[in-house]
Amino acid sequence: MNERGDIGNNDNRGNNARDGNNGRRGFIAAAATLTTLATLTLAPGIRLIQIAAARPEEEAASAAVRWGLLIDVTRCQTGCEDCVAACGKENGLGEVARPRTDAQWIRKIDLKEHATGRALSLPMMCQHCAHPPCVDVCPTGASFKRADGIVLVDRHICIGCRYCMMACPYKARSFVHEPHTDQNPEVPRGQGCVEGCTLCVHRIDRGETPACVAACAAAGHAAMLFGDLNDPASAISQRIREVRTTVARADLALDPGVRYEGL
Amino acid sequence: MAALSAPAAPPIETRPRTGVFIGLLAAGGLFLLLALAAFLHFEHSGHIATGMDNQIVWGIPHVFAVFLVVAASGVLNVASIGSVFGKPDYKARAPLSGLLALTMMAGGLVVLAADLGRPDRLLVAVTHFNFKSIFALNMLFYSGFFAIVAAYLVTLMNRRLNPYARALGFLAFFWRLALTTATGSIFGFLIARSAYGSALMAPMFIIYSFAYGLAAFLIVQSAMYAWNGLASNARVLARMKNLLAVFVGAALYFTVVMHLTNLYFAKQIAYERFLLLDGGVYTTAFWFGQIGLGGVLPLALLLIPGAGQTRVVIASALVTLGGLAQMFVTIVGGQAFPLDLFPGHAVSSRFQDGIVNAYAPVPGEFALGFGGFAFAFLITVIAVRVLPFLPRDAADASALKTTD
Structure with missing residues (x-):
């Protein structure tokens, strides 16, 4: 596992400070306690305190990591929209009052197989493709893929041409149709940009x-597993090795970072 | 090469009467003002004030804008036939052809820019380039088009620089082919949607541009003749009429091939069924607008013997209408058809998955679109007022000396 670690796994950097003198032992003991607290798992994928895996601000994202999601469709509940609500709250999107124009970064899709009538429900969001069409078509380079595989929009150079929305096979992007207030400072949004x-x-x-x-875990469904796809030891990688998973629109060969299990 | 230089014709013949000129300026200005009002409204309120949404992201403004851009590259063909293929009848029309290419391109791009989410960031668009983006390449092609066609126009109209006209004409011809290839590829490179993602888009847009551009040219030329009380040269008109018929026929051919190949691919059948049978306004726009009004009817008008100027102008207007219908079908219809997110499954969501997307454009969107036409129209009216752009044929004007 690289320095940034996989959030899906326990990390205990405090164990490295074992060879100090007696005066430091108390501190180390306290640190070990804190570390234990930090890695305390409330539910799969959720921690009480999560400091250990944080990347220092000055350190750039690393291509050694590829963040991904595994969604277990068999655990995802029809009618449950906790993930959608959590996304709206976290990113300052608010409630979806106008479904045609309001931003929906994640949505629940109900599926019914034509041949068998099998019904499923799953969340759909940006699939964080390794070969993202939105990045290919963006004229200014505002759509970009971070080294660790996260596909983002640089709000400073997005001109709002919406070509990425035409290009995305997952309809994962929204356009900010009207002025917004009450934003989350960590997630700046602006009228006229795509996100x-x-x-x-x-x-x-x-x-x-x-x-x-986190919301899916808190609801007790634990249908979403997050982690480093590049780390063979991560829970997500192990799971993907163990069970059959698939990606949406596999025929397009975009290598999405989001995989579905039980589809 | 002297023929390439437009003659110094008597002012009374080459310029519309002042009253007419002022009237034309006022009419164009009114449309431009309406477009400006629409732009300011959308800019202030956001795209919530338009009929566009997260499903139909490109609406009526794009229909007009892409039509103008495509027609602009096509209208230059008239000059190319003169300069590149050496046809004297077309050489006499080269300056007007170049002018229209510039003004229509400007009109189209103004609409595209006005419909951006952040039109204030135009500078960003010309300082940040993602060279893998066909959209970014289009911006380079558009800029180059202005520079090359402007230089070409200067060589056409300045007797001293006339010897360079042929070389620049070649450059402009190849540039415009590349440009329309890139414009068609904006859709051709979209793998996400059933309506697009075809290599045919590029050549099809080129042949569309031939038809739309020549139709626009014939309308403008006829209007200019009418302002000046001149009649069209029957021989030249007959040639241009036949050429338009060839282009319209070729456009129909490409359209048929596109849909026939789609019908052969099982995964495309649902989309074709939507477009050809069940698509409501899009099916109507396709059969009645693009194929009927824009294809079959003008072909009949042009090919049934006895077509005079009036009939050619009506046919040209129909080709233009059909072109707008085609852009509506291609751009809006292509987005209205739902994405096939999970093949083999019916999907539904609060984000309009699995349904045909509704689109109700607001009047402001049409105002913006017509503003592009008005912009092109105003520059053209002023340009033909101050410079000799009126096509003059040897038989019509003794002042015109053809030496090659």
Whole structure:
């Protein structure tokens, strides 16, 4: 595991400080306690305190990491929209009052298989593709992929041409149709720009899981698993090795960072 | 090469009467003002004030804008046929062709810029380039188009620089082919939606541009002749009429091939069924607008013997209307059809998944679109007032000396 670690796994950096003198032992003991607290898992994917995996601010995102999500469709509950509500709250999107024009970074989709009539429900958001069409088509480079695989929009150079919305096969992007107030300072938004799921990059950089993942766990469904796809030891990688998973529109070969299990 | 230089014709013949000129300026100005009002309203309130939403992200303004851009590249063909292929009848029309190419391109781009979410960031658009984006490449093509066609126009109209006209004409011709290839590829490169993602888009847009551009040229030329009390040269008109018929026929051919190939691919059948049968306004716009009014009817008007100036102008106007219908079908219809998110499944959500997306454009969107036409119209009216752009044929004007 690299320095940033995988939030899906326990991290205990405090164990490295074992060879100090007696005077430091008390401190170390306290640190170990704190570390234990920090790694205390309230529910799968959610921690009481999450400091250990945070990346220092001055350190750039690393291509050694590829953040991803695994969504277990068999655990996702029809009618449950906790992930959607958590996303809206975390990112200052507010309630969806006008479904046609309000931003929806994540949405619940109900599926029914034509052949069998099997009904499913799953969350759909930016799939954080390795080959994102939105990034390819963006004229100014405002749509970009961070080194760790998170696809983002630079709000400073988005001109609002909406070509990325034409290009996204997942309809994962929203356009800010009207002025907004009461924003989350960590998630700046602006009228006339395109936006979409950031995978809660501000939380990831603090060493936390995305808000939707936390909310799903808090609801007891634990249908969303977040972690480093590049780390063979991460829970998400292990799970993907163990069970059959698939991606949406696999035929397009975009290599999305979001995978679905049980689809 | 002297023929390329427009003659110094008597002012009374080449300029519309002052009253007419003022009237035309006022009419164009009114439309431009309406567009400006719409722009300011949308800019202030956001796109919530338009009929566009997160499903139909490009609406009526794009229909007008892309039509103007495509027609602008096509209208330059008249000059190209003169300079590149050496046809004297077309050389006499090269300056007007170049002028219209510039003004229509400007009109289209103004609408595109006005419909941006952040039109105040135009400077960002010309300072930050993602070279993998066909949209960014289009911006380079548009800028180059202005520079090349402007230089070409100067060589056409300045006798001293006339020897360079042929070389620049070649450059402009190839540039405009590349430009329309890029414009068609804006849609051709979209893998997400059933309506797009086809290599045919590029050549199809080129042939569309031939038809729309020549139709626009014929309308403007006829209007200018009418202002000046001149009759069109029957021989030249007959040639241009036949050429328009060839272009309209070729446009129909490409449209048929596009949909026939789609019908062959099982995954495209649902979209074709939507467009050709069940798509409501889009089906109507396709059959009645693009194919009927914009294709079959003008072909009949042009090919049934005895077509005079009036019939050619009506046919040209129909081709223009059909062109707008085609852009509506391509741009809005392509977005109205739902994305196939999970093939083999019916999908539904609060984000309008799995349903045909509704779109009710507001009048301001049409105002913005017509503003693009008004912008092109105003520059053209002023330009033909101050400079000799009126096409003059050897048979009509003894002042015109053809030497090649």
